[in-house]
Amino acid sequence: MPTIKDVARAANCSTATVSRALASPEKVSDATRHRVAQAVAKVGYSLNAAARNLRRSESRTIVVILPNIANPFFSDVISGLESVAHQAGYQVLLGDAGNNPDRVASYFNLVPSNQADGIILLSTEVPMALVRERQADAGFPLVMACEYFDNLSLPTIHIDNEQAAHKATEYLVALGHQRIATITGPARNPICKDRLRGYRHGLADAGLNIQDDWIVEGDFTFHSGYEQGRILLQQDKKRPTAIFCQNDEMAIGVLKAARDAGVVVPEQLSVIGFDDIGFSQYCEPELTTVHQPREAIGRTAMRLLLDILKQRNVPLDQSLKTQLIVRSSTARAPRD
Amino acid sequence: MPTIKDVARAANCSTATVSRALASPEKVSDATRHRVAQAVAKVGYSLNAAARNLRRSESRTIVVILPNIANPFFSDVISGLESVAHQAGYQVLLGDAGNNPDRVASYFNLVPSNQADGIILLSTEVPMALVRERQADAGFPLVMACEYFDNLSLPTIHIDNEQAAHKATEYLVALGHQRIATITGPARNPICKDRLRGYRHGLADAGLNIQDDWIVEGDFTFHSGYEQGRILLQQDKKRPTAIFCQNDEMAIGVLKAARDAGVVVPEQLSVIGFDDIGFSQYCEPELTTVHQPREAIGRTAMRLLLDILKQRNVPLDQSLKTQLIVRSSTARAPRD
DNA sequence: CTGAAAGCGCTTACAG
DNA sequence: CTGAAAGCGCTTACAG
Known part of the structure; x- marks a missing residue:
C-alpha cells in the first residue's frame, strides 16, 4: 500500500503538505493542491485511517446497539441514524446485542479502545452495571433512543408512550368497547410500563374497571402475540371485545389467533398495534x-450524539409525536 | 486515557512485557502476567485499537454490504455472519448500500484505508466498475453471498435458484395448474434470471406454453407485488390460477391484491413465495x-472470507439446499 | 523470560 | 504557503 511518503515524493513536497492538501485544502496553494491530487491518483494512495485515528484520537465511528436486528421496527430508525451520520462524515457500526451481555460489553469497549467515538443505545436489555459505570463517567458519549432506563438519566430521544397508549385505549372506548385487554411487552421494560399506564388511565377515565387477567405479557414477537391472544379468546362468553397490543408483531399474532378461533376481526374483536411497521398494511385485516x-427518532438521536461530541449545549431529552392510524382491525363494539 | 506506559509503570516492567502479557500470555511468566493484570485493573487500561491496527496493519473488522437493512430476509443471514465473525475475534460493520453508489464506494474504501480486512457483498446493486477494479486486485478479500454477478467470478455462497424455482413451479403443475404467472424481482439481477429460468423450465417440462404477459417484474417490495398482482387478476376470465413470486413480500402483496379483487386464495388462486421470512407464517392464508x-448462508460466507484472509485454500463456490414449504396458499387448480 | 529501540502512517505546533 | 520534527500508542525482531 502506498503511503503519504510515496505521494510526497511523487508530488515533490513534504508529507506535511500532502496531509494538509488532503485534510484542509484551503491551507495550501492551488498549484500544490493540484500536484498532490495528481500524485495521489498516480500512486493509488488511500489514507490509512488507523494512523489518522491514532494521531487524532478519534474514529469518526458511532456504534448503534440494538436488541435484535430482525425487528422491522428498527430499520427506519437506522436509516435516520445513518443519514445524519454519513452527512457528518461518521460511520455507523451496527451492533446486534442478541441478548448476549459479552457482546454488549465488547461494543461498549469500542469507545475506550478508540474504535468508536460514541454509542447510541436502542435497548434496555443490556447489563445495567455496564451502563451505570459509563454514565458515571461524564466523558462517555452515550445516547439512548426509543427506550430509556427509569432509574438512570441519560440523554434520550423518545415518544410519549403513555400518552400514545392512552389515546389508543380512548379510541377503543369511544367505539363502545368495555372489555378491553392488553398484551404488553416485557414487563420490566420502562416503555412497556408507560404503555401499560396509558392503557390503565384510558380505562379509568372511562370508568371501566381493570381486570388483571386481561393484562398479559408478551415479548414483542408474532408468536407471543399469537399465544396470548389464543388464551384471551378462549374464555368465550365474557371474552374481551378489543385487545391493545404493545407492538404490531404481537397484534398480527393476535389476528392469526382470532382466525384460528373463528373470531372475526373487527366485527367481534378489535385489535390495535403499536409502531406501524410495513407489514401492518399487508396483514388481514389491515392494522x-x-x-x-x-426515521426522525433516528435522525434526532444521531444529531444529539454528534452535538454532544462537539461539546455543544443541547436539550438532553426530546419527545417526538405519534399518531393513531385507523385501519380495518377496529370497529364498534359488538352487542353483548 | 491510560496507556500501556502507565500499565508498565504500575507493573514495574517494560511496555514490551505488558504488550506480551496481554497479546500472548504464554510468552510471559506467571508472576509477570499476574502483576500486569493487576496493573491493568488498577489504572483502568484499555488497549488503543487504532494503535494496534496501525502496527499490525489489520483491523479485525469485516464490512457487510447489504442492499437494504429493512429487508427481513437479511436478518438471519446477518446473525450467521456475526456469530462466526465474533467467534473468530472479528467485528462486523453493517453497511446499508441504500441505492447510493457513493456509500458503497466508501464502504469499499474501508479496506485500503485499513479500517476493514475484507468485504462480504450481499447485493449486486453496486457500481460494477468498483467491483471489477477490486476483483482484478487479487489481494482484495471480497466474498459474495445470496447473490452473484453473472459476468464476474467472485467467491460466493448461494442456493440453486433455478432448481428451487423449478421445483416450486413443478409443484403448481402437479396441483393441476395450467395458467401459472410469475412476478420476478429486478430483471437484470442474475438470481432473478435464474428463478425465471426455473419457472420457464417447469412450464416447459409440463408442456405448458409460456405466456409472456404473465411474466411481470416487481422489485421485491410488498407494494410491487400488490400492484402486479392486481393487474394479473384483472383479466377475469382467463386469469392465472397460480402466481409464483420471487420473494415472500411480493407474494404477501399478491394476497392482498387477491382479497381486494375478491379472489379467494387458495381456492381460486394459488400463491407461492420465496425465502420463508417470518411473516410468511402470519399472513392470511399462510404462505x-x-x-x-x-443463517447457514451467513455462517458459510463468513467462514469463507476468514479462510481467504488466512490464505487458506478453500472452495470458492458453495451451494446450499433449499426446501419447498407447503402451507395454505396453494391448492388444486379450480375447475374452469 | 525480559527490555531497549525502531517503526507503523499519519497530523500539527512551530518556525520560517 | 511550506518543511522539519515530534509524537500518537502500540508491537516485535533482536539481543541478552
Whole structure:
C-alpha cells in the first residue's frame, strides 16, 4: 500500500503538505493542491485511517446497539441514524446485542479502545452495571433512543408512550368497547410500563374497571402475540371485545389467533398495534396502530450524539409525536 | 486515557512485557502476567485499537454490504455472519448500500484505508466498475453471498435458484395448474434470471406454453407485488390460477391484491413465495414458499472470507439446499 | 523470560 | 504557503 511518503515524493513536497492538501485544502496553494491530487491518483494512495485515528484520537465511528436486528421496527430508525451520520462524515457500526451481555460489553469497549467515538443505545436489555459505570463517567458519549432506563438519566430521544397508549385505549372506548385487554411487552421494560399506564388511565377515565387477567405479557414477537391472544379468546362468553397490543408483531399474532378461533376481526374483536411497521398494511385485516416517527427518532438521536461530541449545549431529552392510524382491525363494539 | 506506559509503570516492567502479557500470555511468566493484570485493573487500561491496527496493519473488522437493512430476509443471514465473525475475534460493520453508489464506494474504501480486512457483498446493486477494479486486485478479500454477478467470478455462497424455482413451479403443475404467472424481482439481477429460468423450465417440462404477459417484474417490495398482482387478476376470465413470486413480500402483496379483487386464495388462486421470512407464517392464508437456509448462508460466507484472509485454500463456490414449504396458499387448480 | 529501540502512517505546533 | 520534527500508542525482531 502506498503511503503519504510515496505521494510526497511523487508530488515533490513534504508529507506535511500532502496531509494538509488532503485534510484542509484551503491551507495550501492551488498549484500544490493540484500536484498532490495528481500524485495521489498516480500512486493509488488511500489514507490509512488507523494512523489518522491514532494521531487524532478519534474514529469518526458511532456504534448503534440494538436488541435484535430482525425487528422491522428498527430499520427506519437506522436509516435516520445513518443519514445524519454519513452527512457528518461518521460511520455507523451496527451492533446486534442478541441478548448476549459479552457482546454488549465488547461494543461498549469500542469507545475506550478508540474504535468508536460514541454509542447510541436502542435497548434496555443490556447489563445495567455496564451502563451505570459509563454514565458515571461524564466523558462517555452515550445516547439512548426509543427506550430509556427509569432509574438512570441519560440523554434520550423518545415518544410519549403513555400518552400514545392512552389515546389508543380512548379510541377503543369511544367505539363502545368495555372489555378491553392488553398484551404488553416485557414487563420490566420502562416503555412497556408507560404503555401499560396509558392503557390503565384510558380505562379509568372511562370508568371501566381493570381486570388483571386481561393484562398479559408478551415479548414483542408474532408468536407471543399469537399465544396470548389464543388464551384471551378462549374464555368465550365474557371474552374481551378489543385487545391493545404493545407492538404490531404481537397484534398480527393476535389476528392469526382470532382466525384460528373463528373470531372475526373487527366485527367481534378489535385489535390495535403499536409502531406501524410495513407489514401492518399487508396483514388481514389491515392494522389500526400507533405510528412512530422512526426515521426522525433516528435522525434526532444521531444529531444529539454528534452535538454532544462537539461539546455543544443541547436539550438532553426530546419527545417526538405519534399518531393513531385507523385501519380495518377496529370497529364498534359488538352487542353483548 | 491510560496507556500501556502507565500499565508498565504500575507493573514495574517494560511496555514490551505488558504488550506480551496481554497479546500472548504464554510468552510471559506467571508472576509477570499476574502483576500486569493487576496493573491493568488498577489504572483502568484499555488497549488503543487504532494503535494496534496501525502496527499490525489489520483491523479485525469485516464490512457487510447489504442492499437494504429493512429487508427481513437479511436478518438471519446477518446473525450467521456475526456469530462466526465474533467467534473468530472479528467485528462486523453493517453497511446499508441504500441505492447510493457513493456509500458503497466508501464502504469499499474501508479496506485500503485499513479500517476493514475484507468485504462480504450481499447485493449486486453496486457500481460494477468498483467491483471489477477490486476483483482484478487479487489481494482484495471480497466474498459474495445470496447473490452473484453473472459476468464476474467472485467467491460466493448461494442456493440453486433455478432448481428451487423449478421445483416450486413443478409443484403448481402437479396441483393441476395450467395458467401459472410469475412476478420476478429486478430483471437484470442474475438470481432473478435464474428463478425465471426455473419457472420457464417447469412450464416447459409440463408442456405448458409460456405466456409472456404473465411474466411481470416487481422489485421485491410488498407494494410491487400488490400492484402486479392486481393487474394479473384483472383479466377475469382467463386469469392465472397460480402466481409464483420471487420473494415472500411480493407474494404477501399478491394476497392482498387477491382479497381486494375478491379472489379467494387458495381456492381460486394459488400463491407461492420465496425465502420463508417470518411473516410468511402470519399472513392470511399462510404462505407456501421456498425456504432458504439463511443463517447457514451467513455462517458459510463468513467462514469463507476468514479462510481467504488466512490464505487458506478453500472452495470458492458453495451451494446450499433449499426446501419447498407447503402451507395454505396453494391448492388444486379450480375447475374452469 | 525480559527490555531497549525502531517503526507503523499519519497530523500539527512551530518556525520560517 | 511550506518543511522539519515530534509524537500518537502500540508491537516485535533482536539481543541478552
